[in-house]
Amino acid sequence: MIEKFRELFSKRYQLAKERGDQGQKVIGWVCTYVPEEIIYAAGMLPFRVVGGGHAETPLADGYLYTNLCTFSRNCLEEGLSGKLDFLYGYVSCNTCDHIRRLFDNWMKFLKTPYTKILGVPVKVTEATIKYFTKDLVHFKEELEKIEGKGISEEALRNAIAVYNRTRTQLEELYELRKADAPPITGAEMMEVIRAACVVPRDRYNQLLEDLLAEVKTRETKPGDDRYRLLIYGSELDNPDYLQLIEDLGGIVVFDDLCMGSRYFRDPVGLNGDPLRALAERYLTKPLCPRMHPTPKRVEYLREQVKDYKVEGVIHQALKFCDLHSSQFPMSQAMFKELDIPVLNMEREYAMAGHGQIKTRVSAFYESLEGRRVQR
Amino acid sequence: MKREPGIERFGIEAMVEEFEERLAYQIEHKREKSKQLFTMTMLEYYKRVSDSRKEGNPLAFTSVLFWPDLLNSMGLATFPIDQFTIQMIAQGRAQEFILRGEEFGFTKESCSPHIATVGLAASGAFPKPDLQYVTAQGPCDSQAMLGEALNHIFGNPPIFWLNMPYRDDDETVEYFKEELWDMVEFTTKHTGLKYNEEKLREMQENSKICEEYFTKYHELRKLVPSPIRNREAFSSLGPRTTSEGWPILNEFMKVQYEEIVDRVKNGVAAIPEERHRLVLSGAAPFWCMKIFDWLEEEFGAVIVVDYMNSYARDPMGDTSDPLDCLARKALRTNFGGRVNFTPSPPHAEYMAKVALESQADSAIFFAHFGCRQTCGQYRIIVEVLKEIAGINCAVIDVDIGNPAVVSEAQMKYQIAQYFEVLEASQAAKVVKSAKSVELPKYDDLDGNPGYAVVF
Numbered sequence: 022m023i024e025k026f027r028e029l030f031s032k033r034y035q036l037a038k039e040r041g042d043q044g045q046k047v048i049g050w051v052c053t054y055v056p057e058e059i060i061y062a063a064g065m066l067p068f069r070v071v072g073g074g075h076a077e078t079p080l081a082d083g084y085l086y087t088n089l090c091t092f093s094r095n096c097l098e099e100g101l102s103g104k105l106d107f108l109y110g111y112v113s114c115n116t117c118d119h120i121r122r123l124f125d126n127w128m129k130f131l132k133t134p135y136t137k138i139l140g141v142p143v144k145v146t147e148a149t150i151k152y153f154t155k156d157l158v159h160f161k162e163e164l165e166k167i168e169g170k171g172i173s174e175e176a177l178r179n180a181i182a183v184y185n186r187t188r189t190q191l192e193e194l195y196e197l198r199k200a201d202a203p204p205i206t207g208a209e210m211m212e213v214i215r216a217a218c219v220v221p222r223d224r225y226n227q228l229l230e231d232l233l234a235e236v237k238t239r240e241t242k243p244g245d246d247r248y249r250l251l252i253y254g255s256e257l258d259n260p261d262y263l264q265l266i267e268d269l270g271g272i273v274v275f276d277d278l279c280m281g282s283r284y285f286r287d288p289v290g291l292n293g294d295p296l297r298a299l300a301e302r303y304l305t306k307p308l309c310p311r312m313h314p315t316p317k318r319v320e321y322l323r324e325q326v327k328d329y330k331v332e333g334v335i336h337q338a339l340k341f342c343d344l345h346s347s348q349f350p351m352s353q354a355m356f357k358e359l360d361i362p363v364l365n366m367e368r369e370y371a372m373a374g375h376g377q378i379k380t381r382v383s384a385f386y387e388s389l390e391g392r393r394v395q396r
Numbered sequence: 397m398k399r400e401p402g403i404e405r406f407g408i409e410a411m412v413e414e415f416e417e418r419l420a421y422q423i424e425h426k427r428e429k430s431k432q433l434f435t436m437t438m439l440e441y442y443k444r445v446s447d448s449r450k451e452g453n454p455l456a457f458t459s460v461l462f463w464p465d466l467l468n469s470m471g472l473a474t475f476p477i478d479q480f481t482i483q484m485i486a487q488g489r490a491q492e493f494i495l496r497g498e499e500f501g502f503t504k505e506s507c508s509p510h511i512a513t514v515g516l517a518a519s520g521a522f523p524k525p526d527l528q529y530v531t532a533q534g535p536c537d538s539q540a541m542l543g544e545a546l547n548h549i550f551g552n553p554p555i556f557w558l559n560m561p562y563r564d565d566d567e568t569v570e571y572f573k574e575e576l577w578d579m580v581e582f583t584t585k586h587t588g589l590k591y592n593e594e595k596l597r598e599m600q601e602n603s604k605i606c607e608e609y610f611t612k613y614h615e616l617r618k619l620v621p622s623p624i625r626n627r628e629a630f631s632s633l634g635p636r637t638t639s640e641g642w643p644i645l646n647e648f649m650k651v652q653y654e655e656i657v658d659r660v661k662n663g664v665a666a667i668p669e670e671r672h673r674l675v676l677s678g679a680a681p682f683w684c685m686k687i688f689d690w691l692e693e694e695f696g697a698v699i700v701v702d703y704m705n706s707y708a709r710d711p712m713g714d715t716s717d718p719l720d721c722l723a724r725k726a727l728r729t730n731f732g733g734r735v736n737f738t739p740s741p742p743h744a745e746y747m748a749k750v751a752l753e754s755q756a757d758s759a760i761f762f763a764h765f766g767c768r769q770t771c772g773q774y775r776i777i778v779e780v781l782k783e784i785a786g787i788n789c790a791v792i793d794v795d796i797g798n799p800a801v802v803s804e805a806q807m808k809y810q811i812a813q814y815f816e817v818l819e820a821s822q823a824a825k826v827v828k829s830a831k832s833v834e835l836p837k838y839d840d841l842d843g844n845p846g847y848a849v850v851f
Binding site: 348 | 765
């Protein structure tokens with residue numbers, strides 16, 4: 022079943038292009054602050070832009086300097102190499118310096134007909150929710166103009182219901198991970214979530230329902246002694262990275278990643294103005310470090326450690342990621358308070374340095390084992 | 397916060413002493429009035445901060461590009477903490493604190509002044525702030541995370557996050573006024589200080605005058621030959637960051653402008669032989685400001701357009717509603733509003749048009765290792781300068797605060813190569829000053845190499 026999700030993701034360009042050929046506009050989006058529901062309600066296909074996982078990005082390097090993260094350079098590489106020519110639109114947010122400048126370069130040098138950047142506020146107040154709602158109103162109006170027809174409130178409510186269904190089901194899967202012997206691994210979970218970002222939603226929801234039923238019936242080993250891990254940090258969308266960690270004897274029981282829980286957590290409210298409800302959800306969902314203040318996020322992580330009975334934490338940050346890297350000391354202090362060991366790893370977007378990862382993770386597991394023995 | 401031994405040499409009081417000494421030196425050696433006023437403005441500011449502590453009044457940490465008018469008008473002393481560090485960097489005194497900041501865990505790939513600020517704070521150089529005000533997402537992520545790190549180091553004092561919106565239309569101005577009002581209420585809640593409309597209006601009036609002088613001053617750089625020296629072009633940034641709205645700042649701006657006008661009237665150019673009119677983009681190496689003197693001496697290159705001063709902006713408007721005036725200024729007039737929160741292509745286009753008007757023939761983009769904000773737009777700037785102004789731009793690796801990343805010799809080598817190629821491809825025109833002037837050494841002007849800096 023998981024293989025199906027993997028396959029759909031690997032064929033994402035082909036599938037999206039087919040939709041485009043059939044007349045459905047495909048709208049690329051970057052970062053989980055873009056409400057896919059509005060794109061869906063407009064009758065378009067939301068499609069998450071991620072990199073191709075290239076170790077080298079020869080085209081993008083000519084546009085984004087080498088001190089920009091390899092995720093943003095990988096995304097631009099996909100655009101410059103023509104693989105994303107099927108996109109009618111590219112919608113981004115001012116998530117961080119890298120993503121904002123990626124947008125600037127995309128807008129200037131690529132020929133995507135529609136480009137849009139949402140100005141996501143950095144904090145949650147009544148004023149910022151109201152202001153972000155206005156941004157979403159403009160976004161909706163622009164899509165209406167492109168399609169030449171209005172997006173009704175009913176269409177928006179329907180889109181919210183469809184996406185909330187995904188959220189509920191993914192949350193159910195996450196609930197199962199709280200068990201002493203979790204029936205689904207972190208790598209599998211990431212396969213499932215990244216497919217959500219590119220597969221047409223109605224088809225995806227059906228697949229997810231089938232998967233949920235299958236996972237619930239999986240037999241789990243009594244006395245599961247894998248180390249229970251929480252992984253958090255920068256953009257990470259490669260399940261193989263988690264697989265490598267898990268193959269050494271751990272299991273990721275919770276993640277705080279934008280290709281993980283930060284993508285789906287917290288449903289959109291069903292009452293009142295749907296755009297206001299979307300603004301509220303997208304600003305209040307589990308935070309990444311671009312949202313302030315940090316202590317709120319740190320407290321959220323503290324709760325997850327308890328809920329998911331986490332034994333060890335892995336923080337991974339993309340090289341040059343100021344937000345995640347510089348927030349690390351604050352979250353690390355909290356984990357220290359909880360007496361939870363933390364492994365801090367710097368990485369590039371493309372999977373590399375397997376040997377080094379193995380060595381460091383194995384040493385980390387040894388320290389976790391030592392603690393088990395002491396207890 | 398435990399103060400490390402000897403750290404008092406790096407604190408606010410030490411800065412007061414230093415500016416006092418500098419002023420005395422400048423008066424004694426009869427330095428230009430504008431240079432004395434620069435020092436007086438900075439001295440007045442540091443005294444404001446220092447006295448606030450001594451008198452038991454609250455002190456707020458802010459940051460560069462956080463204009464102090466609103467809080468100062470309420471009677472709250474503001475200390476843009478990274479501006480302080482940049483000053484230290486310019487004086488060559490921050491290196492050890494970069495290591496200290498990395499020790500704390502602030503990422504070593506971040507902007508070096510921010511790392512050093514964390515190091516200074518962790519070493520006990522600063523008093524604990526009563527309040528913190530941080531802008532995000534401008535000027536950059538690194539600065540926002542500096543705010544978080546300082547909050548952590550100082551035990552979570554009350555912090556206000558000023559959300560700097562991406563757009564700057566009328567709808568956004570209205571929203572931003574609400575943000576500013578929230579800031580007022582936050583301040584009142586934590587200090588008891590009240591909104592003072594009259595005082596804010598007065599400060600906005602002052603700010604308007606300051607902005608007018610700023611605009612007129614930089615217009616003079618379009619003259620051929622330019623009457624403004626490279627380092628002089630940056631000299632208002634520090635005073636404006638610390639003292640926007642205060643009368644002494646306007647006095648400095650006025651005198652600085654008038655001195656340049658006098659130069660023009662007397663036919664005196666910035667340098668004796670102007671060979672190149674340079675566009676400067678990216679972030680300047682604050683630790684090596686003398687590289688700008690070297691550009692003048694070695695290549696006759698005068699900066700006529702630059703990232704920090706040449707940006708599209710609206711003139712300041714009506715001050716009858718001073719909060720509205722401030723909101724508009726923050727979004728549409730000042731540096732932070734235009735350059736850091738809006739898409740880069742229009743900014744690059746504006747800069748290229750000014751370059752064309754200014755008859756610029758050369759361009760350098762300083763690619764600062766710790767800055768995504770500037771480096772992420774290097775190609776756009778390079779392309780647009782070529783398209784609009786026909787100028788080829790050299791991209792030079794730098795770090796604005798850490799000489800260990802790129803040395804002076806490395807920077808100079810890359811720049812020299814650029815000019816060599818440029819001069820081979822063009823018959824360099826020499827524009828002589830009407831009067832022969834001796835190029836003064838900056839370091840001798842005021843007894844301190846950190847003079848002309850910048851924030």
